[in-house]
Amino acid sequence: YIDQHPFMKEIGPYTVNTFRVITFIDQSGHCKVQMAALRLGRQGSSADNWDKGGLSVAVDLKRGRLGKGVSKPSYGGRWTAFHPDTQVHLEGREVPGWNSIVEVCERAAKSISGVRSVGWDIAYTPEGPVIIEGNAVWSLPLTQVHTNGYLTDDVRADLANFGLVFPTALPGLLPAATCWLSRQWRRSRGPRLLKELRSKK
Numbered sequence: 001y002i003d004q005h006p007f008m009k010e011i012g013p014y015t016v017n018t019f020r021v022i023t024f025i026d027q028s029g030h031c032k033v034q035m036a037a038l039r040l041g042r043q044g045s046s047a048d049n050w051d052k053g054g055l056s057v058a059v060d061l062k063r064g065r066l067g068k069g070v071s072k073p074s075y076g077g078r079w080t081a082f083h084p085d086t087q088v089h090l091e092g093r094e095v096p097g098w099n100s101i102v103e104v105c106e107r108a109a110k111s112i113s114g115v116r117s118v119g120w121d122i123a124y125t126p127e128g129p130v131i132i133e134g135n136a137v138w139s140l141p142l143t144q145v146h147t148n149g150y151l152t153d154d155v156r157a158d159l160a161n162f163g164l165v166f167p168t169a170l171p172g173l174l175p176a177a178t179c180w181l182s183r184q185w186r187r188s189r190g191p192r193l194l195k196e197l198r199s200k201k
Helices: 006-011 098-111 140-146 153-160 175-187 190-200
Strands: 018-025 031-040 055-059 066-071 117-125 128-135
Touching: 006 117, 018 098, 031 066, 031 098, 031 140, 055 140, 098 117, 098 128
Parallel strands: none
Antiparallel strands: 018 031, 018 117, 031 055, 055 066, 117 128
């Protein structure tokens, strides 16, 4: 049983909520924290997972300041500044002891070998952060939704040191293929769903 820090209990008392913190060990052995998000469980759920209808909330790495939360598209894809069940305001709140959460992840990342990129799930208790698990597959969609994309210039440079080079753009399509895709898009539910998502954000 994990007792949550009062800060976490106030926001979401229904599950043990965790921070997903992504670390990367570069070629020189330095640990970089690339991204963080807070996963919040919903009332009636047994876990905070995004796949179980939980909320994913952006976290500013420098100050531990919360941004807006969003549910997974399969659960509506709604953006919100409040927890839908507790109605606690999220956006702008700063996580107390945020530096201790980052430090635990950095120490853990440096203590293992063979895996350079890990998504740590961290519970925050009255005594401090507790590692729940480390994930080699750490949900790229969760990262993409809270950033401008994972493949920043810095990340590209780090990956290139290991021989991993990605194109800066997808190759172009033939005109006929482009026309066919455009017709399929207009006939699909895509335009309406895109409009709904933009209005919710």
